[in-house]
Amino acid sequence: xxxxxxxxxxxxxxxxxxxxxxxxxxxxxxxxxxxxxxxxxxxxxxxxxxxxxxxxxxxxxxxxxxxxxxxxxxxxxxxxxxxxxxxxxxxxxxxxxxxxxxxxxxxxxxxxxxxxxxxxxxxxxxxxxxxxxxxxxxxxxxxxxxxxxxxxxxxxxxxxxxxxxxxxxxxxxxxx
Numbered sequence: 730x731x732x733x734x735x736x737x738x739x740x741x742x743x744x745x746x747x748x749x750x751x752x753x754x755x756x757x758x759x760x761x762x763x764x765x766x767x768x769x770x771x772x773x774x775x776x777x778x779x780x781x782x783x784x785x786x787x788x789x790x791x792x793x794x795x796x797x798x799x800x801x802x803x804x805x806x807x808x809x810x811x812x813x814x815x816x817x818x819x820x821x822x823x824x825x826x827x828x829x830x831x832x833x834x835x836x837x838x839x840x841x842x843x844x845x846x847x848x849x850x851x852x853x854x855x856x857x858x859x860x861x862x863x864x865x866x867x868x869x870x871x872x873x874x875x876x877x878x879x880x881x882x883x884x885x886x887x888x889x890x891x892x893x894x895x896x897x898x899x900x901x902x903x904x905x
Contacts, residue, residue, distance in 0.1 A: 730793065737785060738797035744781040745801025746808060748774055753809025761819050762890055817866035820889040829879040830857020836878040837861055842871060862889065 755770035785794070826849075827833050834844045837859070846859045863871045868886050875882050 734791050734793065737788075737791075738793055740781070741785050741794055741797040742801040742804065744777060744785065745798060746805040748777045748782055749802050749805025750809035750812060751777065753806055754813055757813045758818075761888070763818070817864075819865045821863055821865050821868050821886050822889045823861045823863060823868065823871055823875070824885045824887070825859040825861065825875050825882050826851075826884075827857055827859060827875075827879045827882040828854070829882070830859060833857065833859050833875065833878045833882065837871070837874055840874050842874075 751770050751774035755767050755774060758767035758770060786798070789795075825833060830846050830848075834846050834857075837844045842861045842863060844859060844861055846857050849856045849858050859875075861871060865888070872884055872886070875884055
């Protein structure tokens, strides 16, 4: 393999890493309903693809270019997911099933979380289901708080796409 082919392979890999990282971030943004951010990422992704990747692929005269293309695709997807997880945009709803509901709610509220709870029944007795809305990047900390309050709790965390938002109020709303 000569220097020109090797350099072209590096350009293909880097272009696909960039393109696919942007694509992965854009897809996550679309799912979360972040239209503006998704549109900007889509523009950048298309720009990279048209200027770099399409140009390189027009001169696809070496089979090793296909390997470079696939490598960049895979690495770009991995990098895009890694970046998206690091940015951790969005909100989540944690559902915590516990027998220590009152203590759990008090502890989480004292830590600054918005908490709602309901009484429930399981096969082996009464339970509490505690709901907590949290920023996605704060979910690991919330789960540590929950397990500290009840090591036997069961937690489910779901991404949240809100249709509306009820602001947290420290005082009751006055009727007009």
